[in-house]
Amino acid sequence: MGVSPPASAGERIGKAEEAPAAQLRIGVYGGAFDPPHRTHVAVARCAVEQIGLDALHVLPTGQAWHKPRALSPAKQRLAMTQLAFAGLPHTVVDGREIARRGPTYTIDTLEELQAEHPAAQLYLVIGADQADALHTWHRVGDIARIAIISVAARADGTSAAGPFGIKNLPQARCLRLHLPPTDVSATDIRSRIAQGMGIDQLVPCAVARYIERHHLYQTA
Ligand SMILES: Nc1ncnc2c1ncn2[C@@H]1O[C@H](COP(=O)(O)OP(=O)(O)OP(=O)(O)O)[C@@H](O)[C@H]1O
Ligand SMILES: O=C(O)c1ccc[n+]([C@@H]2O[C@H](COP(=O)([O-])O)[C@@H](O)[C@H]2O)c1
Numbered sequence: 001m002g003v004s005p006p007a008s009a010g011e012r013i014g015k016a017e018e019a020p021a022a023q024l025r026i027g028v029y030g031g032a033f034d035p036p037h038r039t040h041v042a043v044a045r046c047a048v049e050q051i052g053l054d055a056l057h058v059l060p061t062g063q064a065w066h067k068p069r070a071l072s073p074a075k076q077r078l079a080m081t082q083l084a085f086a087g088l089p090h091t092v093v094d095g096r097e098i099a100r101r102g103p104t105y106t107i108d109t110l111e112e113l114q115a116e117h118p119a120a121q122l123y124l125v126i127g128a129d130q131a132d133a134l135h136t137w138h139r140v141g142d143i144a145r146i147a148i149i150s151v152a153a154r155a156d157g158t159s160a161a162g163p164f165g166i167k168n169l170p171q172a173r174c175l176r177l178h179l180p181p182t183d184v185s186a187t188d189i190r191s192r193i194a195q196g197m198g199i200d201q202l203v204p205c206a207v208a209r210y211i212e213r214h215h216l217y218q219t220a
Pocket of ligand 1: 030031032033034039043125127128130152181182184186188
């Protein structure tokens with residue numbers, strides 16, 4: 001895989017030193033993707049372009065220990081994620097978190113990728129709501145040591161729009177991704193479907209067709 005320079009580097013915040021130009025850059029973008037929506041795809045595209053990622057791993061969560069609700073079956077979320085991210089350059093849908101037993105911890109994925117690509121710089125891609133919650137994640141100190149935290153703002157009051165940093169982690173290296181903030185959420189999409197409202201503007205067409213064909217989210 002060749003190393004391409006970033007089209008326009010994401011804004012560095014705190015100690016987000018860039019990886020040297022010749023170093024492989026691998027992104028990790030996890031989510032419930034229940035369902036994946038257009039902003040998920042926009043965040044991924046933006047991360048690839050602005051960081052200059054050689055590969056972005058998009059990972060549907062296995063067991064989301066931190067979510068109060070049960071997720072839809074992994075097989076369906078994986079299928080929708082594959083449809084949503086199909087054709088996005090440098091992007092690969094990676095099913096390892098679904099295949100892993102036990103609660104999904106991002107540090108396990110980062111350590112696996114680090115072992116697979118020992119010379120690479122890893123970038124963790126998250127939305128601002130998760131940046132706000134990062135201090136609660138399993139082994140967050142190790143996450144901050146291994147990965148540069150790359151944050152997309154959300155238009156819902158979560159913090160990346162304002163003063164920025166990871167709580168209790170002054171040593172974290174952070175980047176702000178530049179894309180217009182949206183308030184699109186999977187929660188709202190599920191609720192719209194349950195109320196019989198349209199979602200075509202909110203999810204990729206292939207995902208909308210999958211949801212319709214499989215009668216997903218008929219009850220909120
Ligand atoms: N509108 C958005 N803007 C920026 N980041 C987002 C947005 N929606 C989701 N993300 C980020 O994408 C990742 C995966 O999110 P997830 O699959 O949980 O979607 P969600 O819309 O937040 O879902 P839910 O409403 O079910 O909690 C997380 O890092 C989340 O912060
Ligand atoms: O590792 C953890 O402790 C941890 C805690 C909360 C969230 N995550 C990951 O963060 C990603 C986004 O989470 P969510 O809830 O926005 O879908 C997803 O890949 C989760 O597995 C990871």
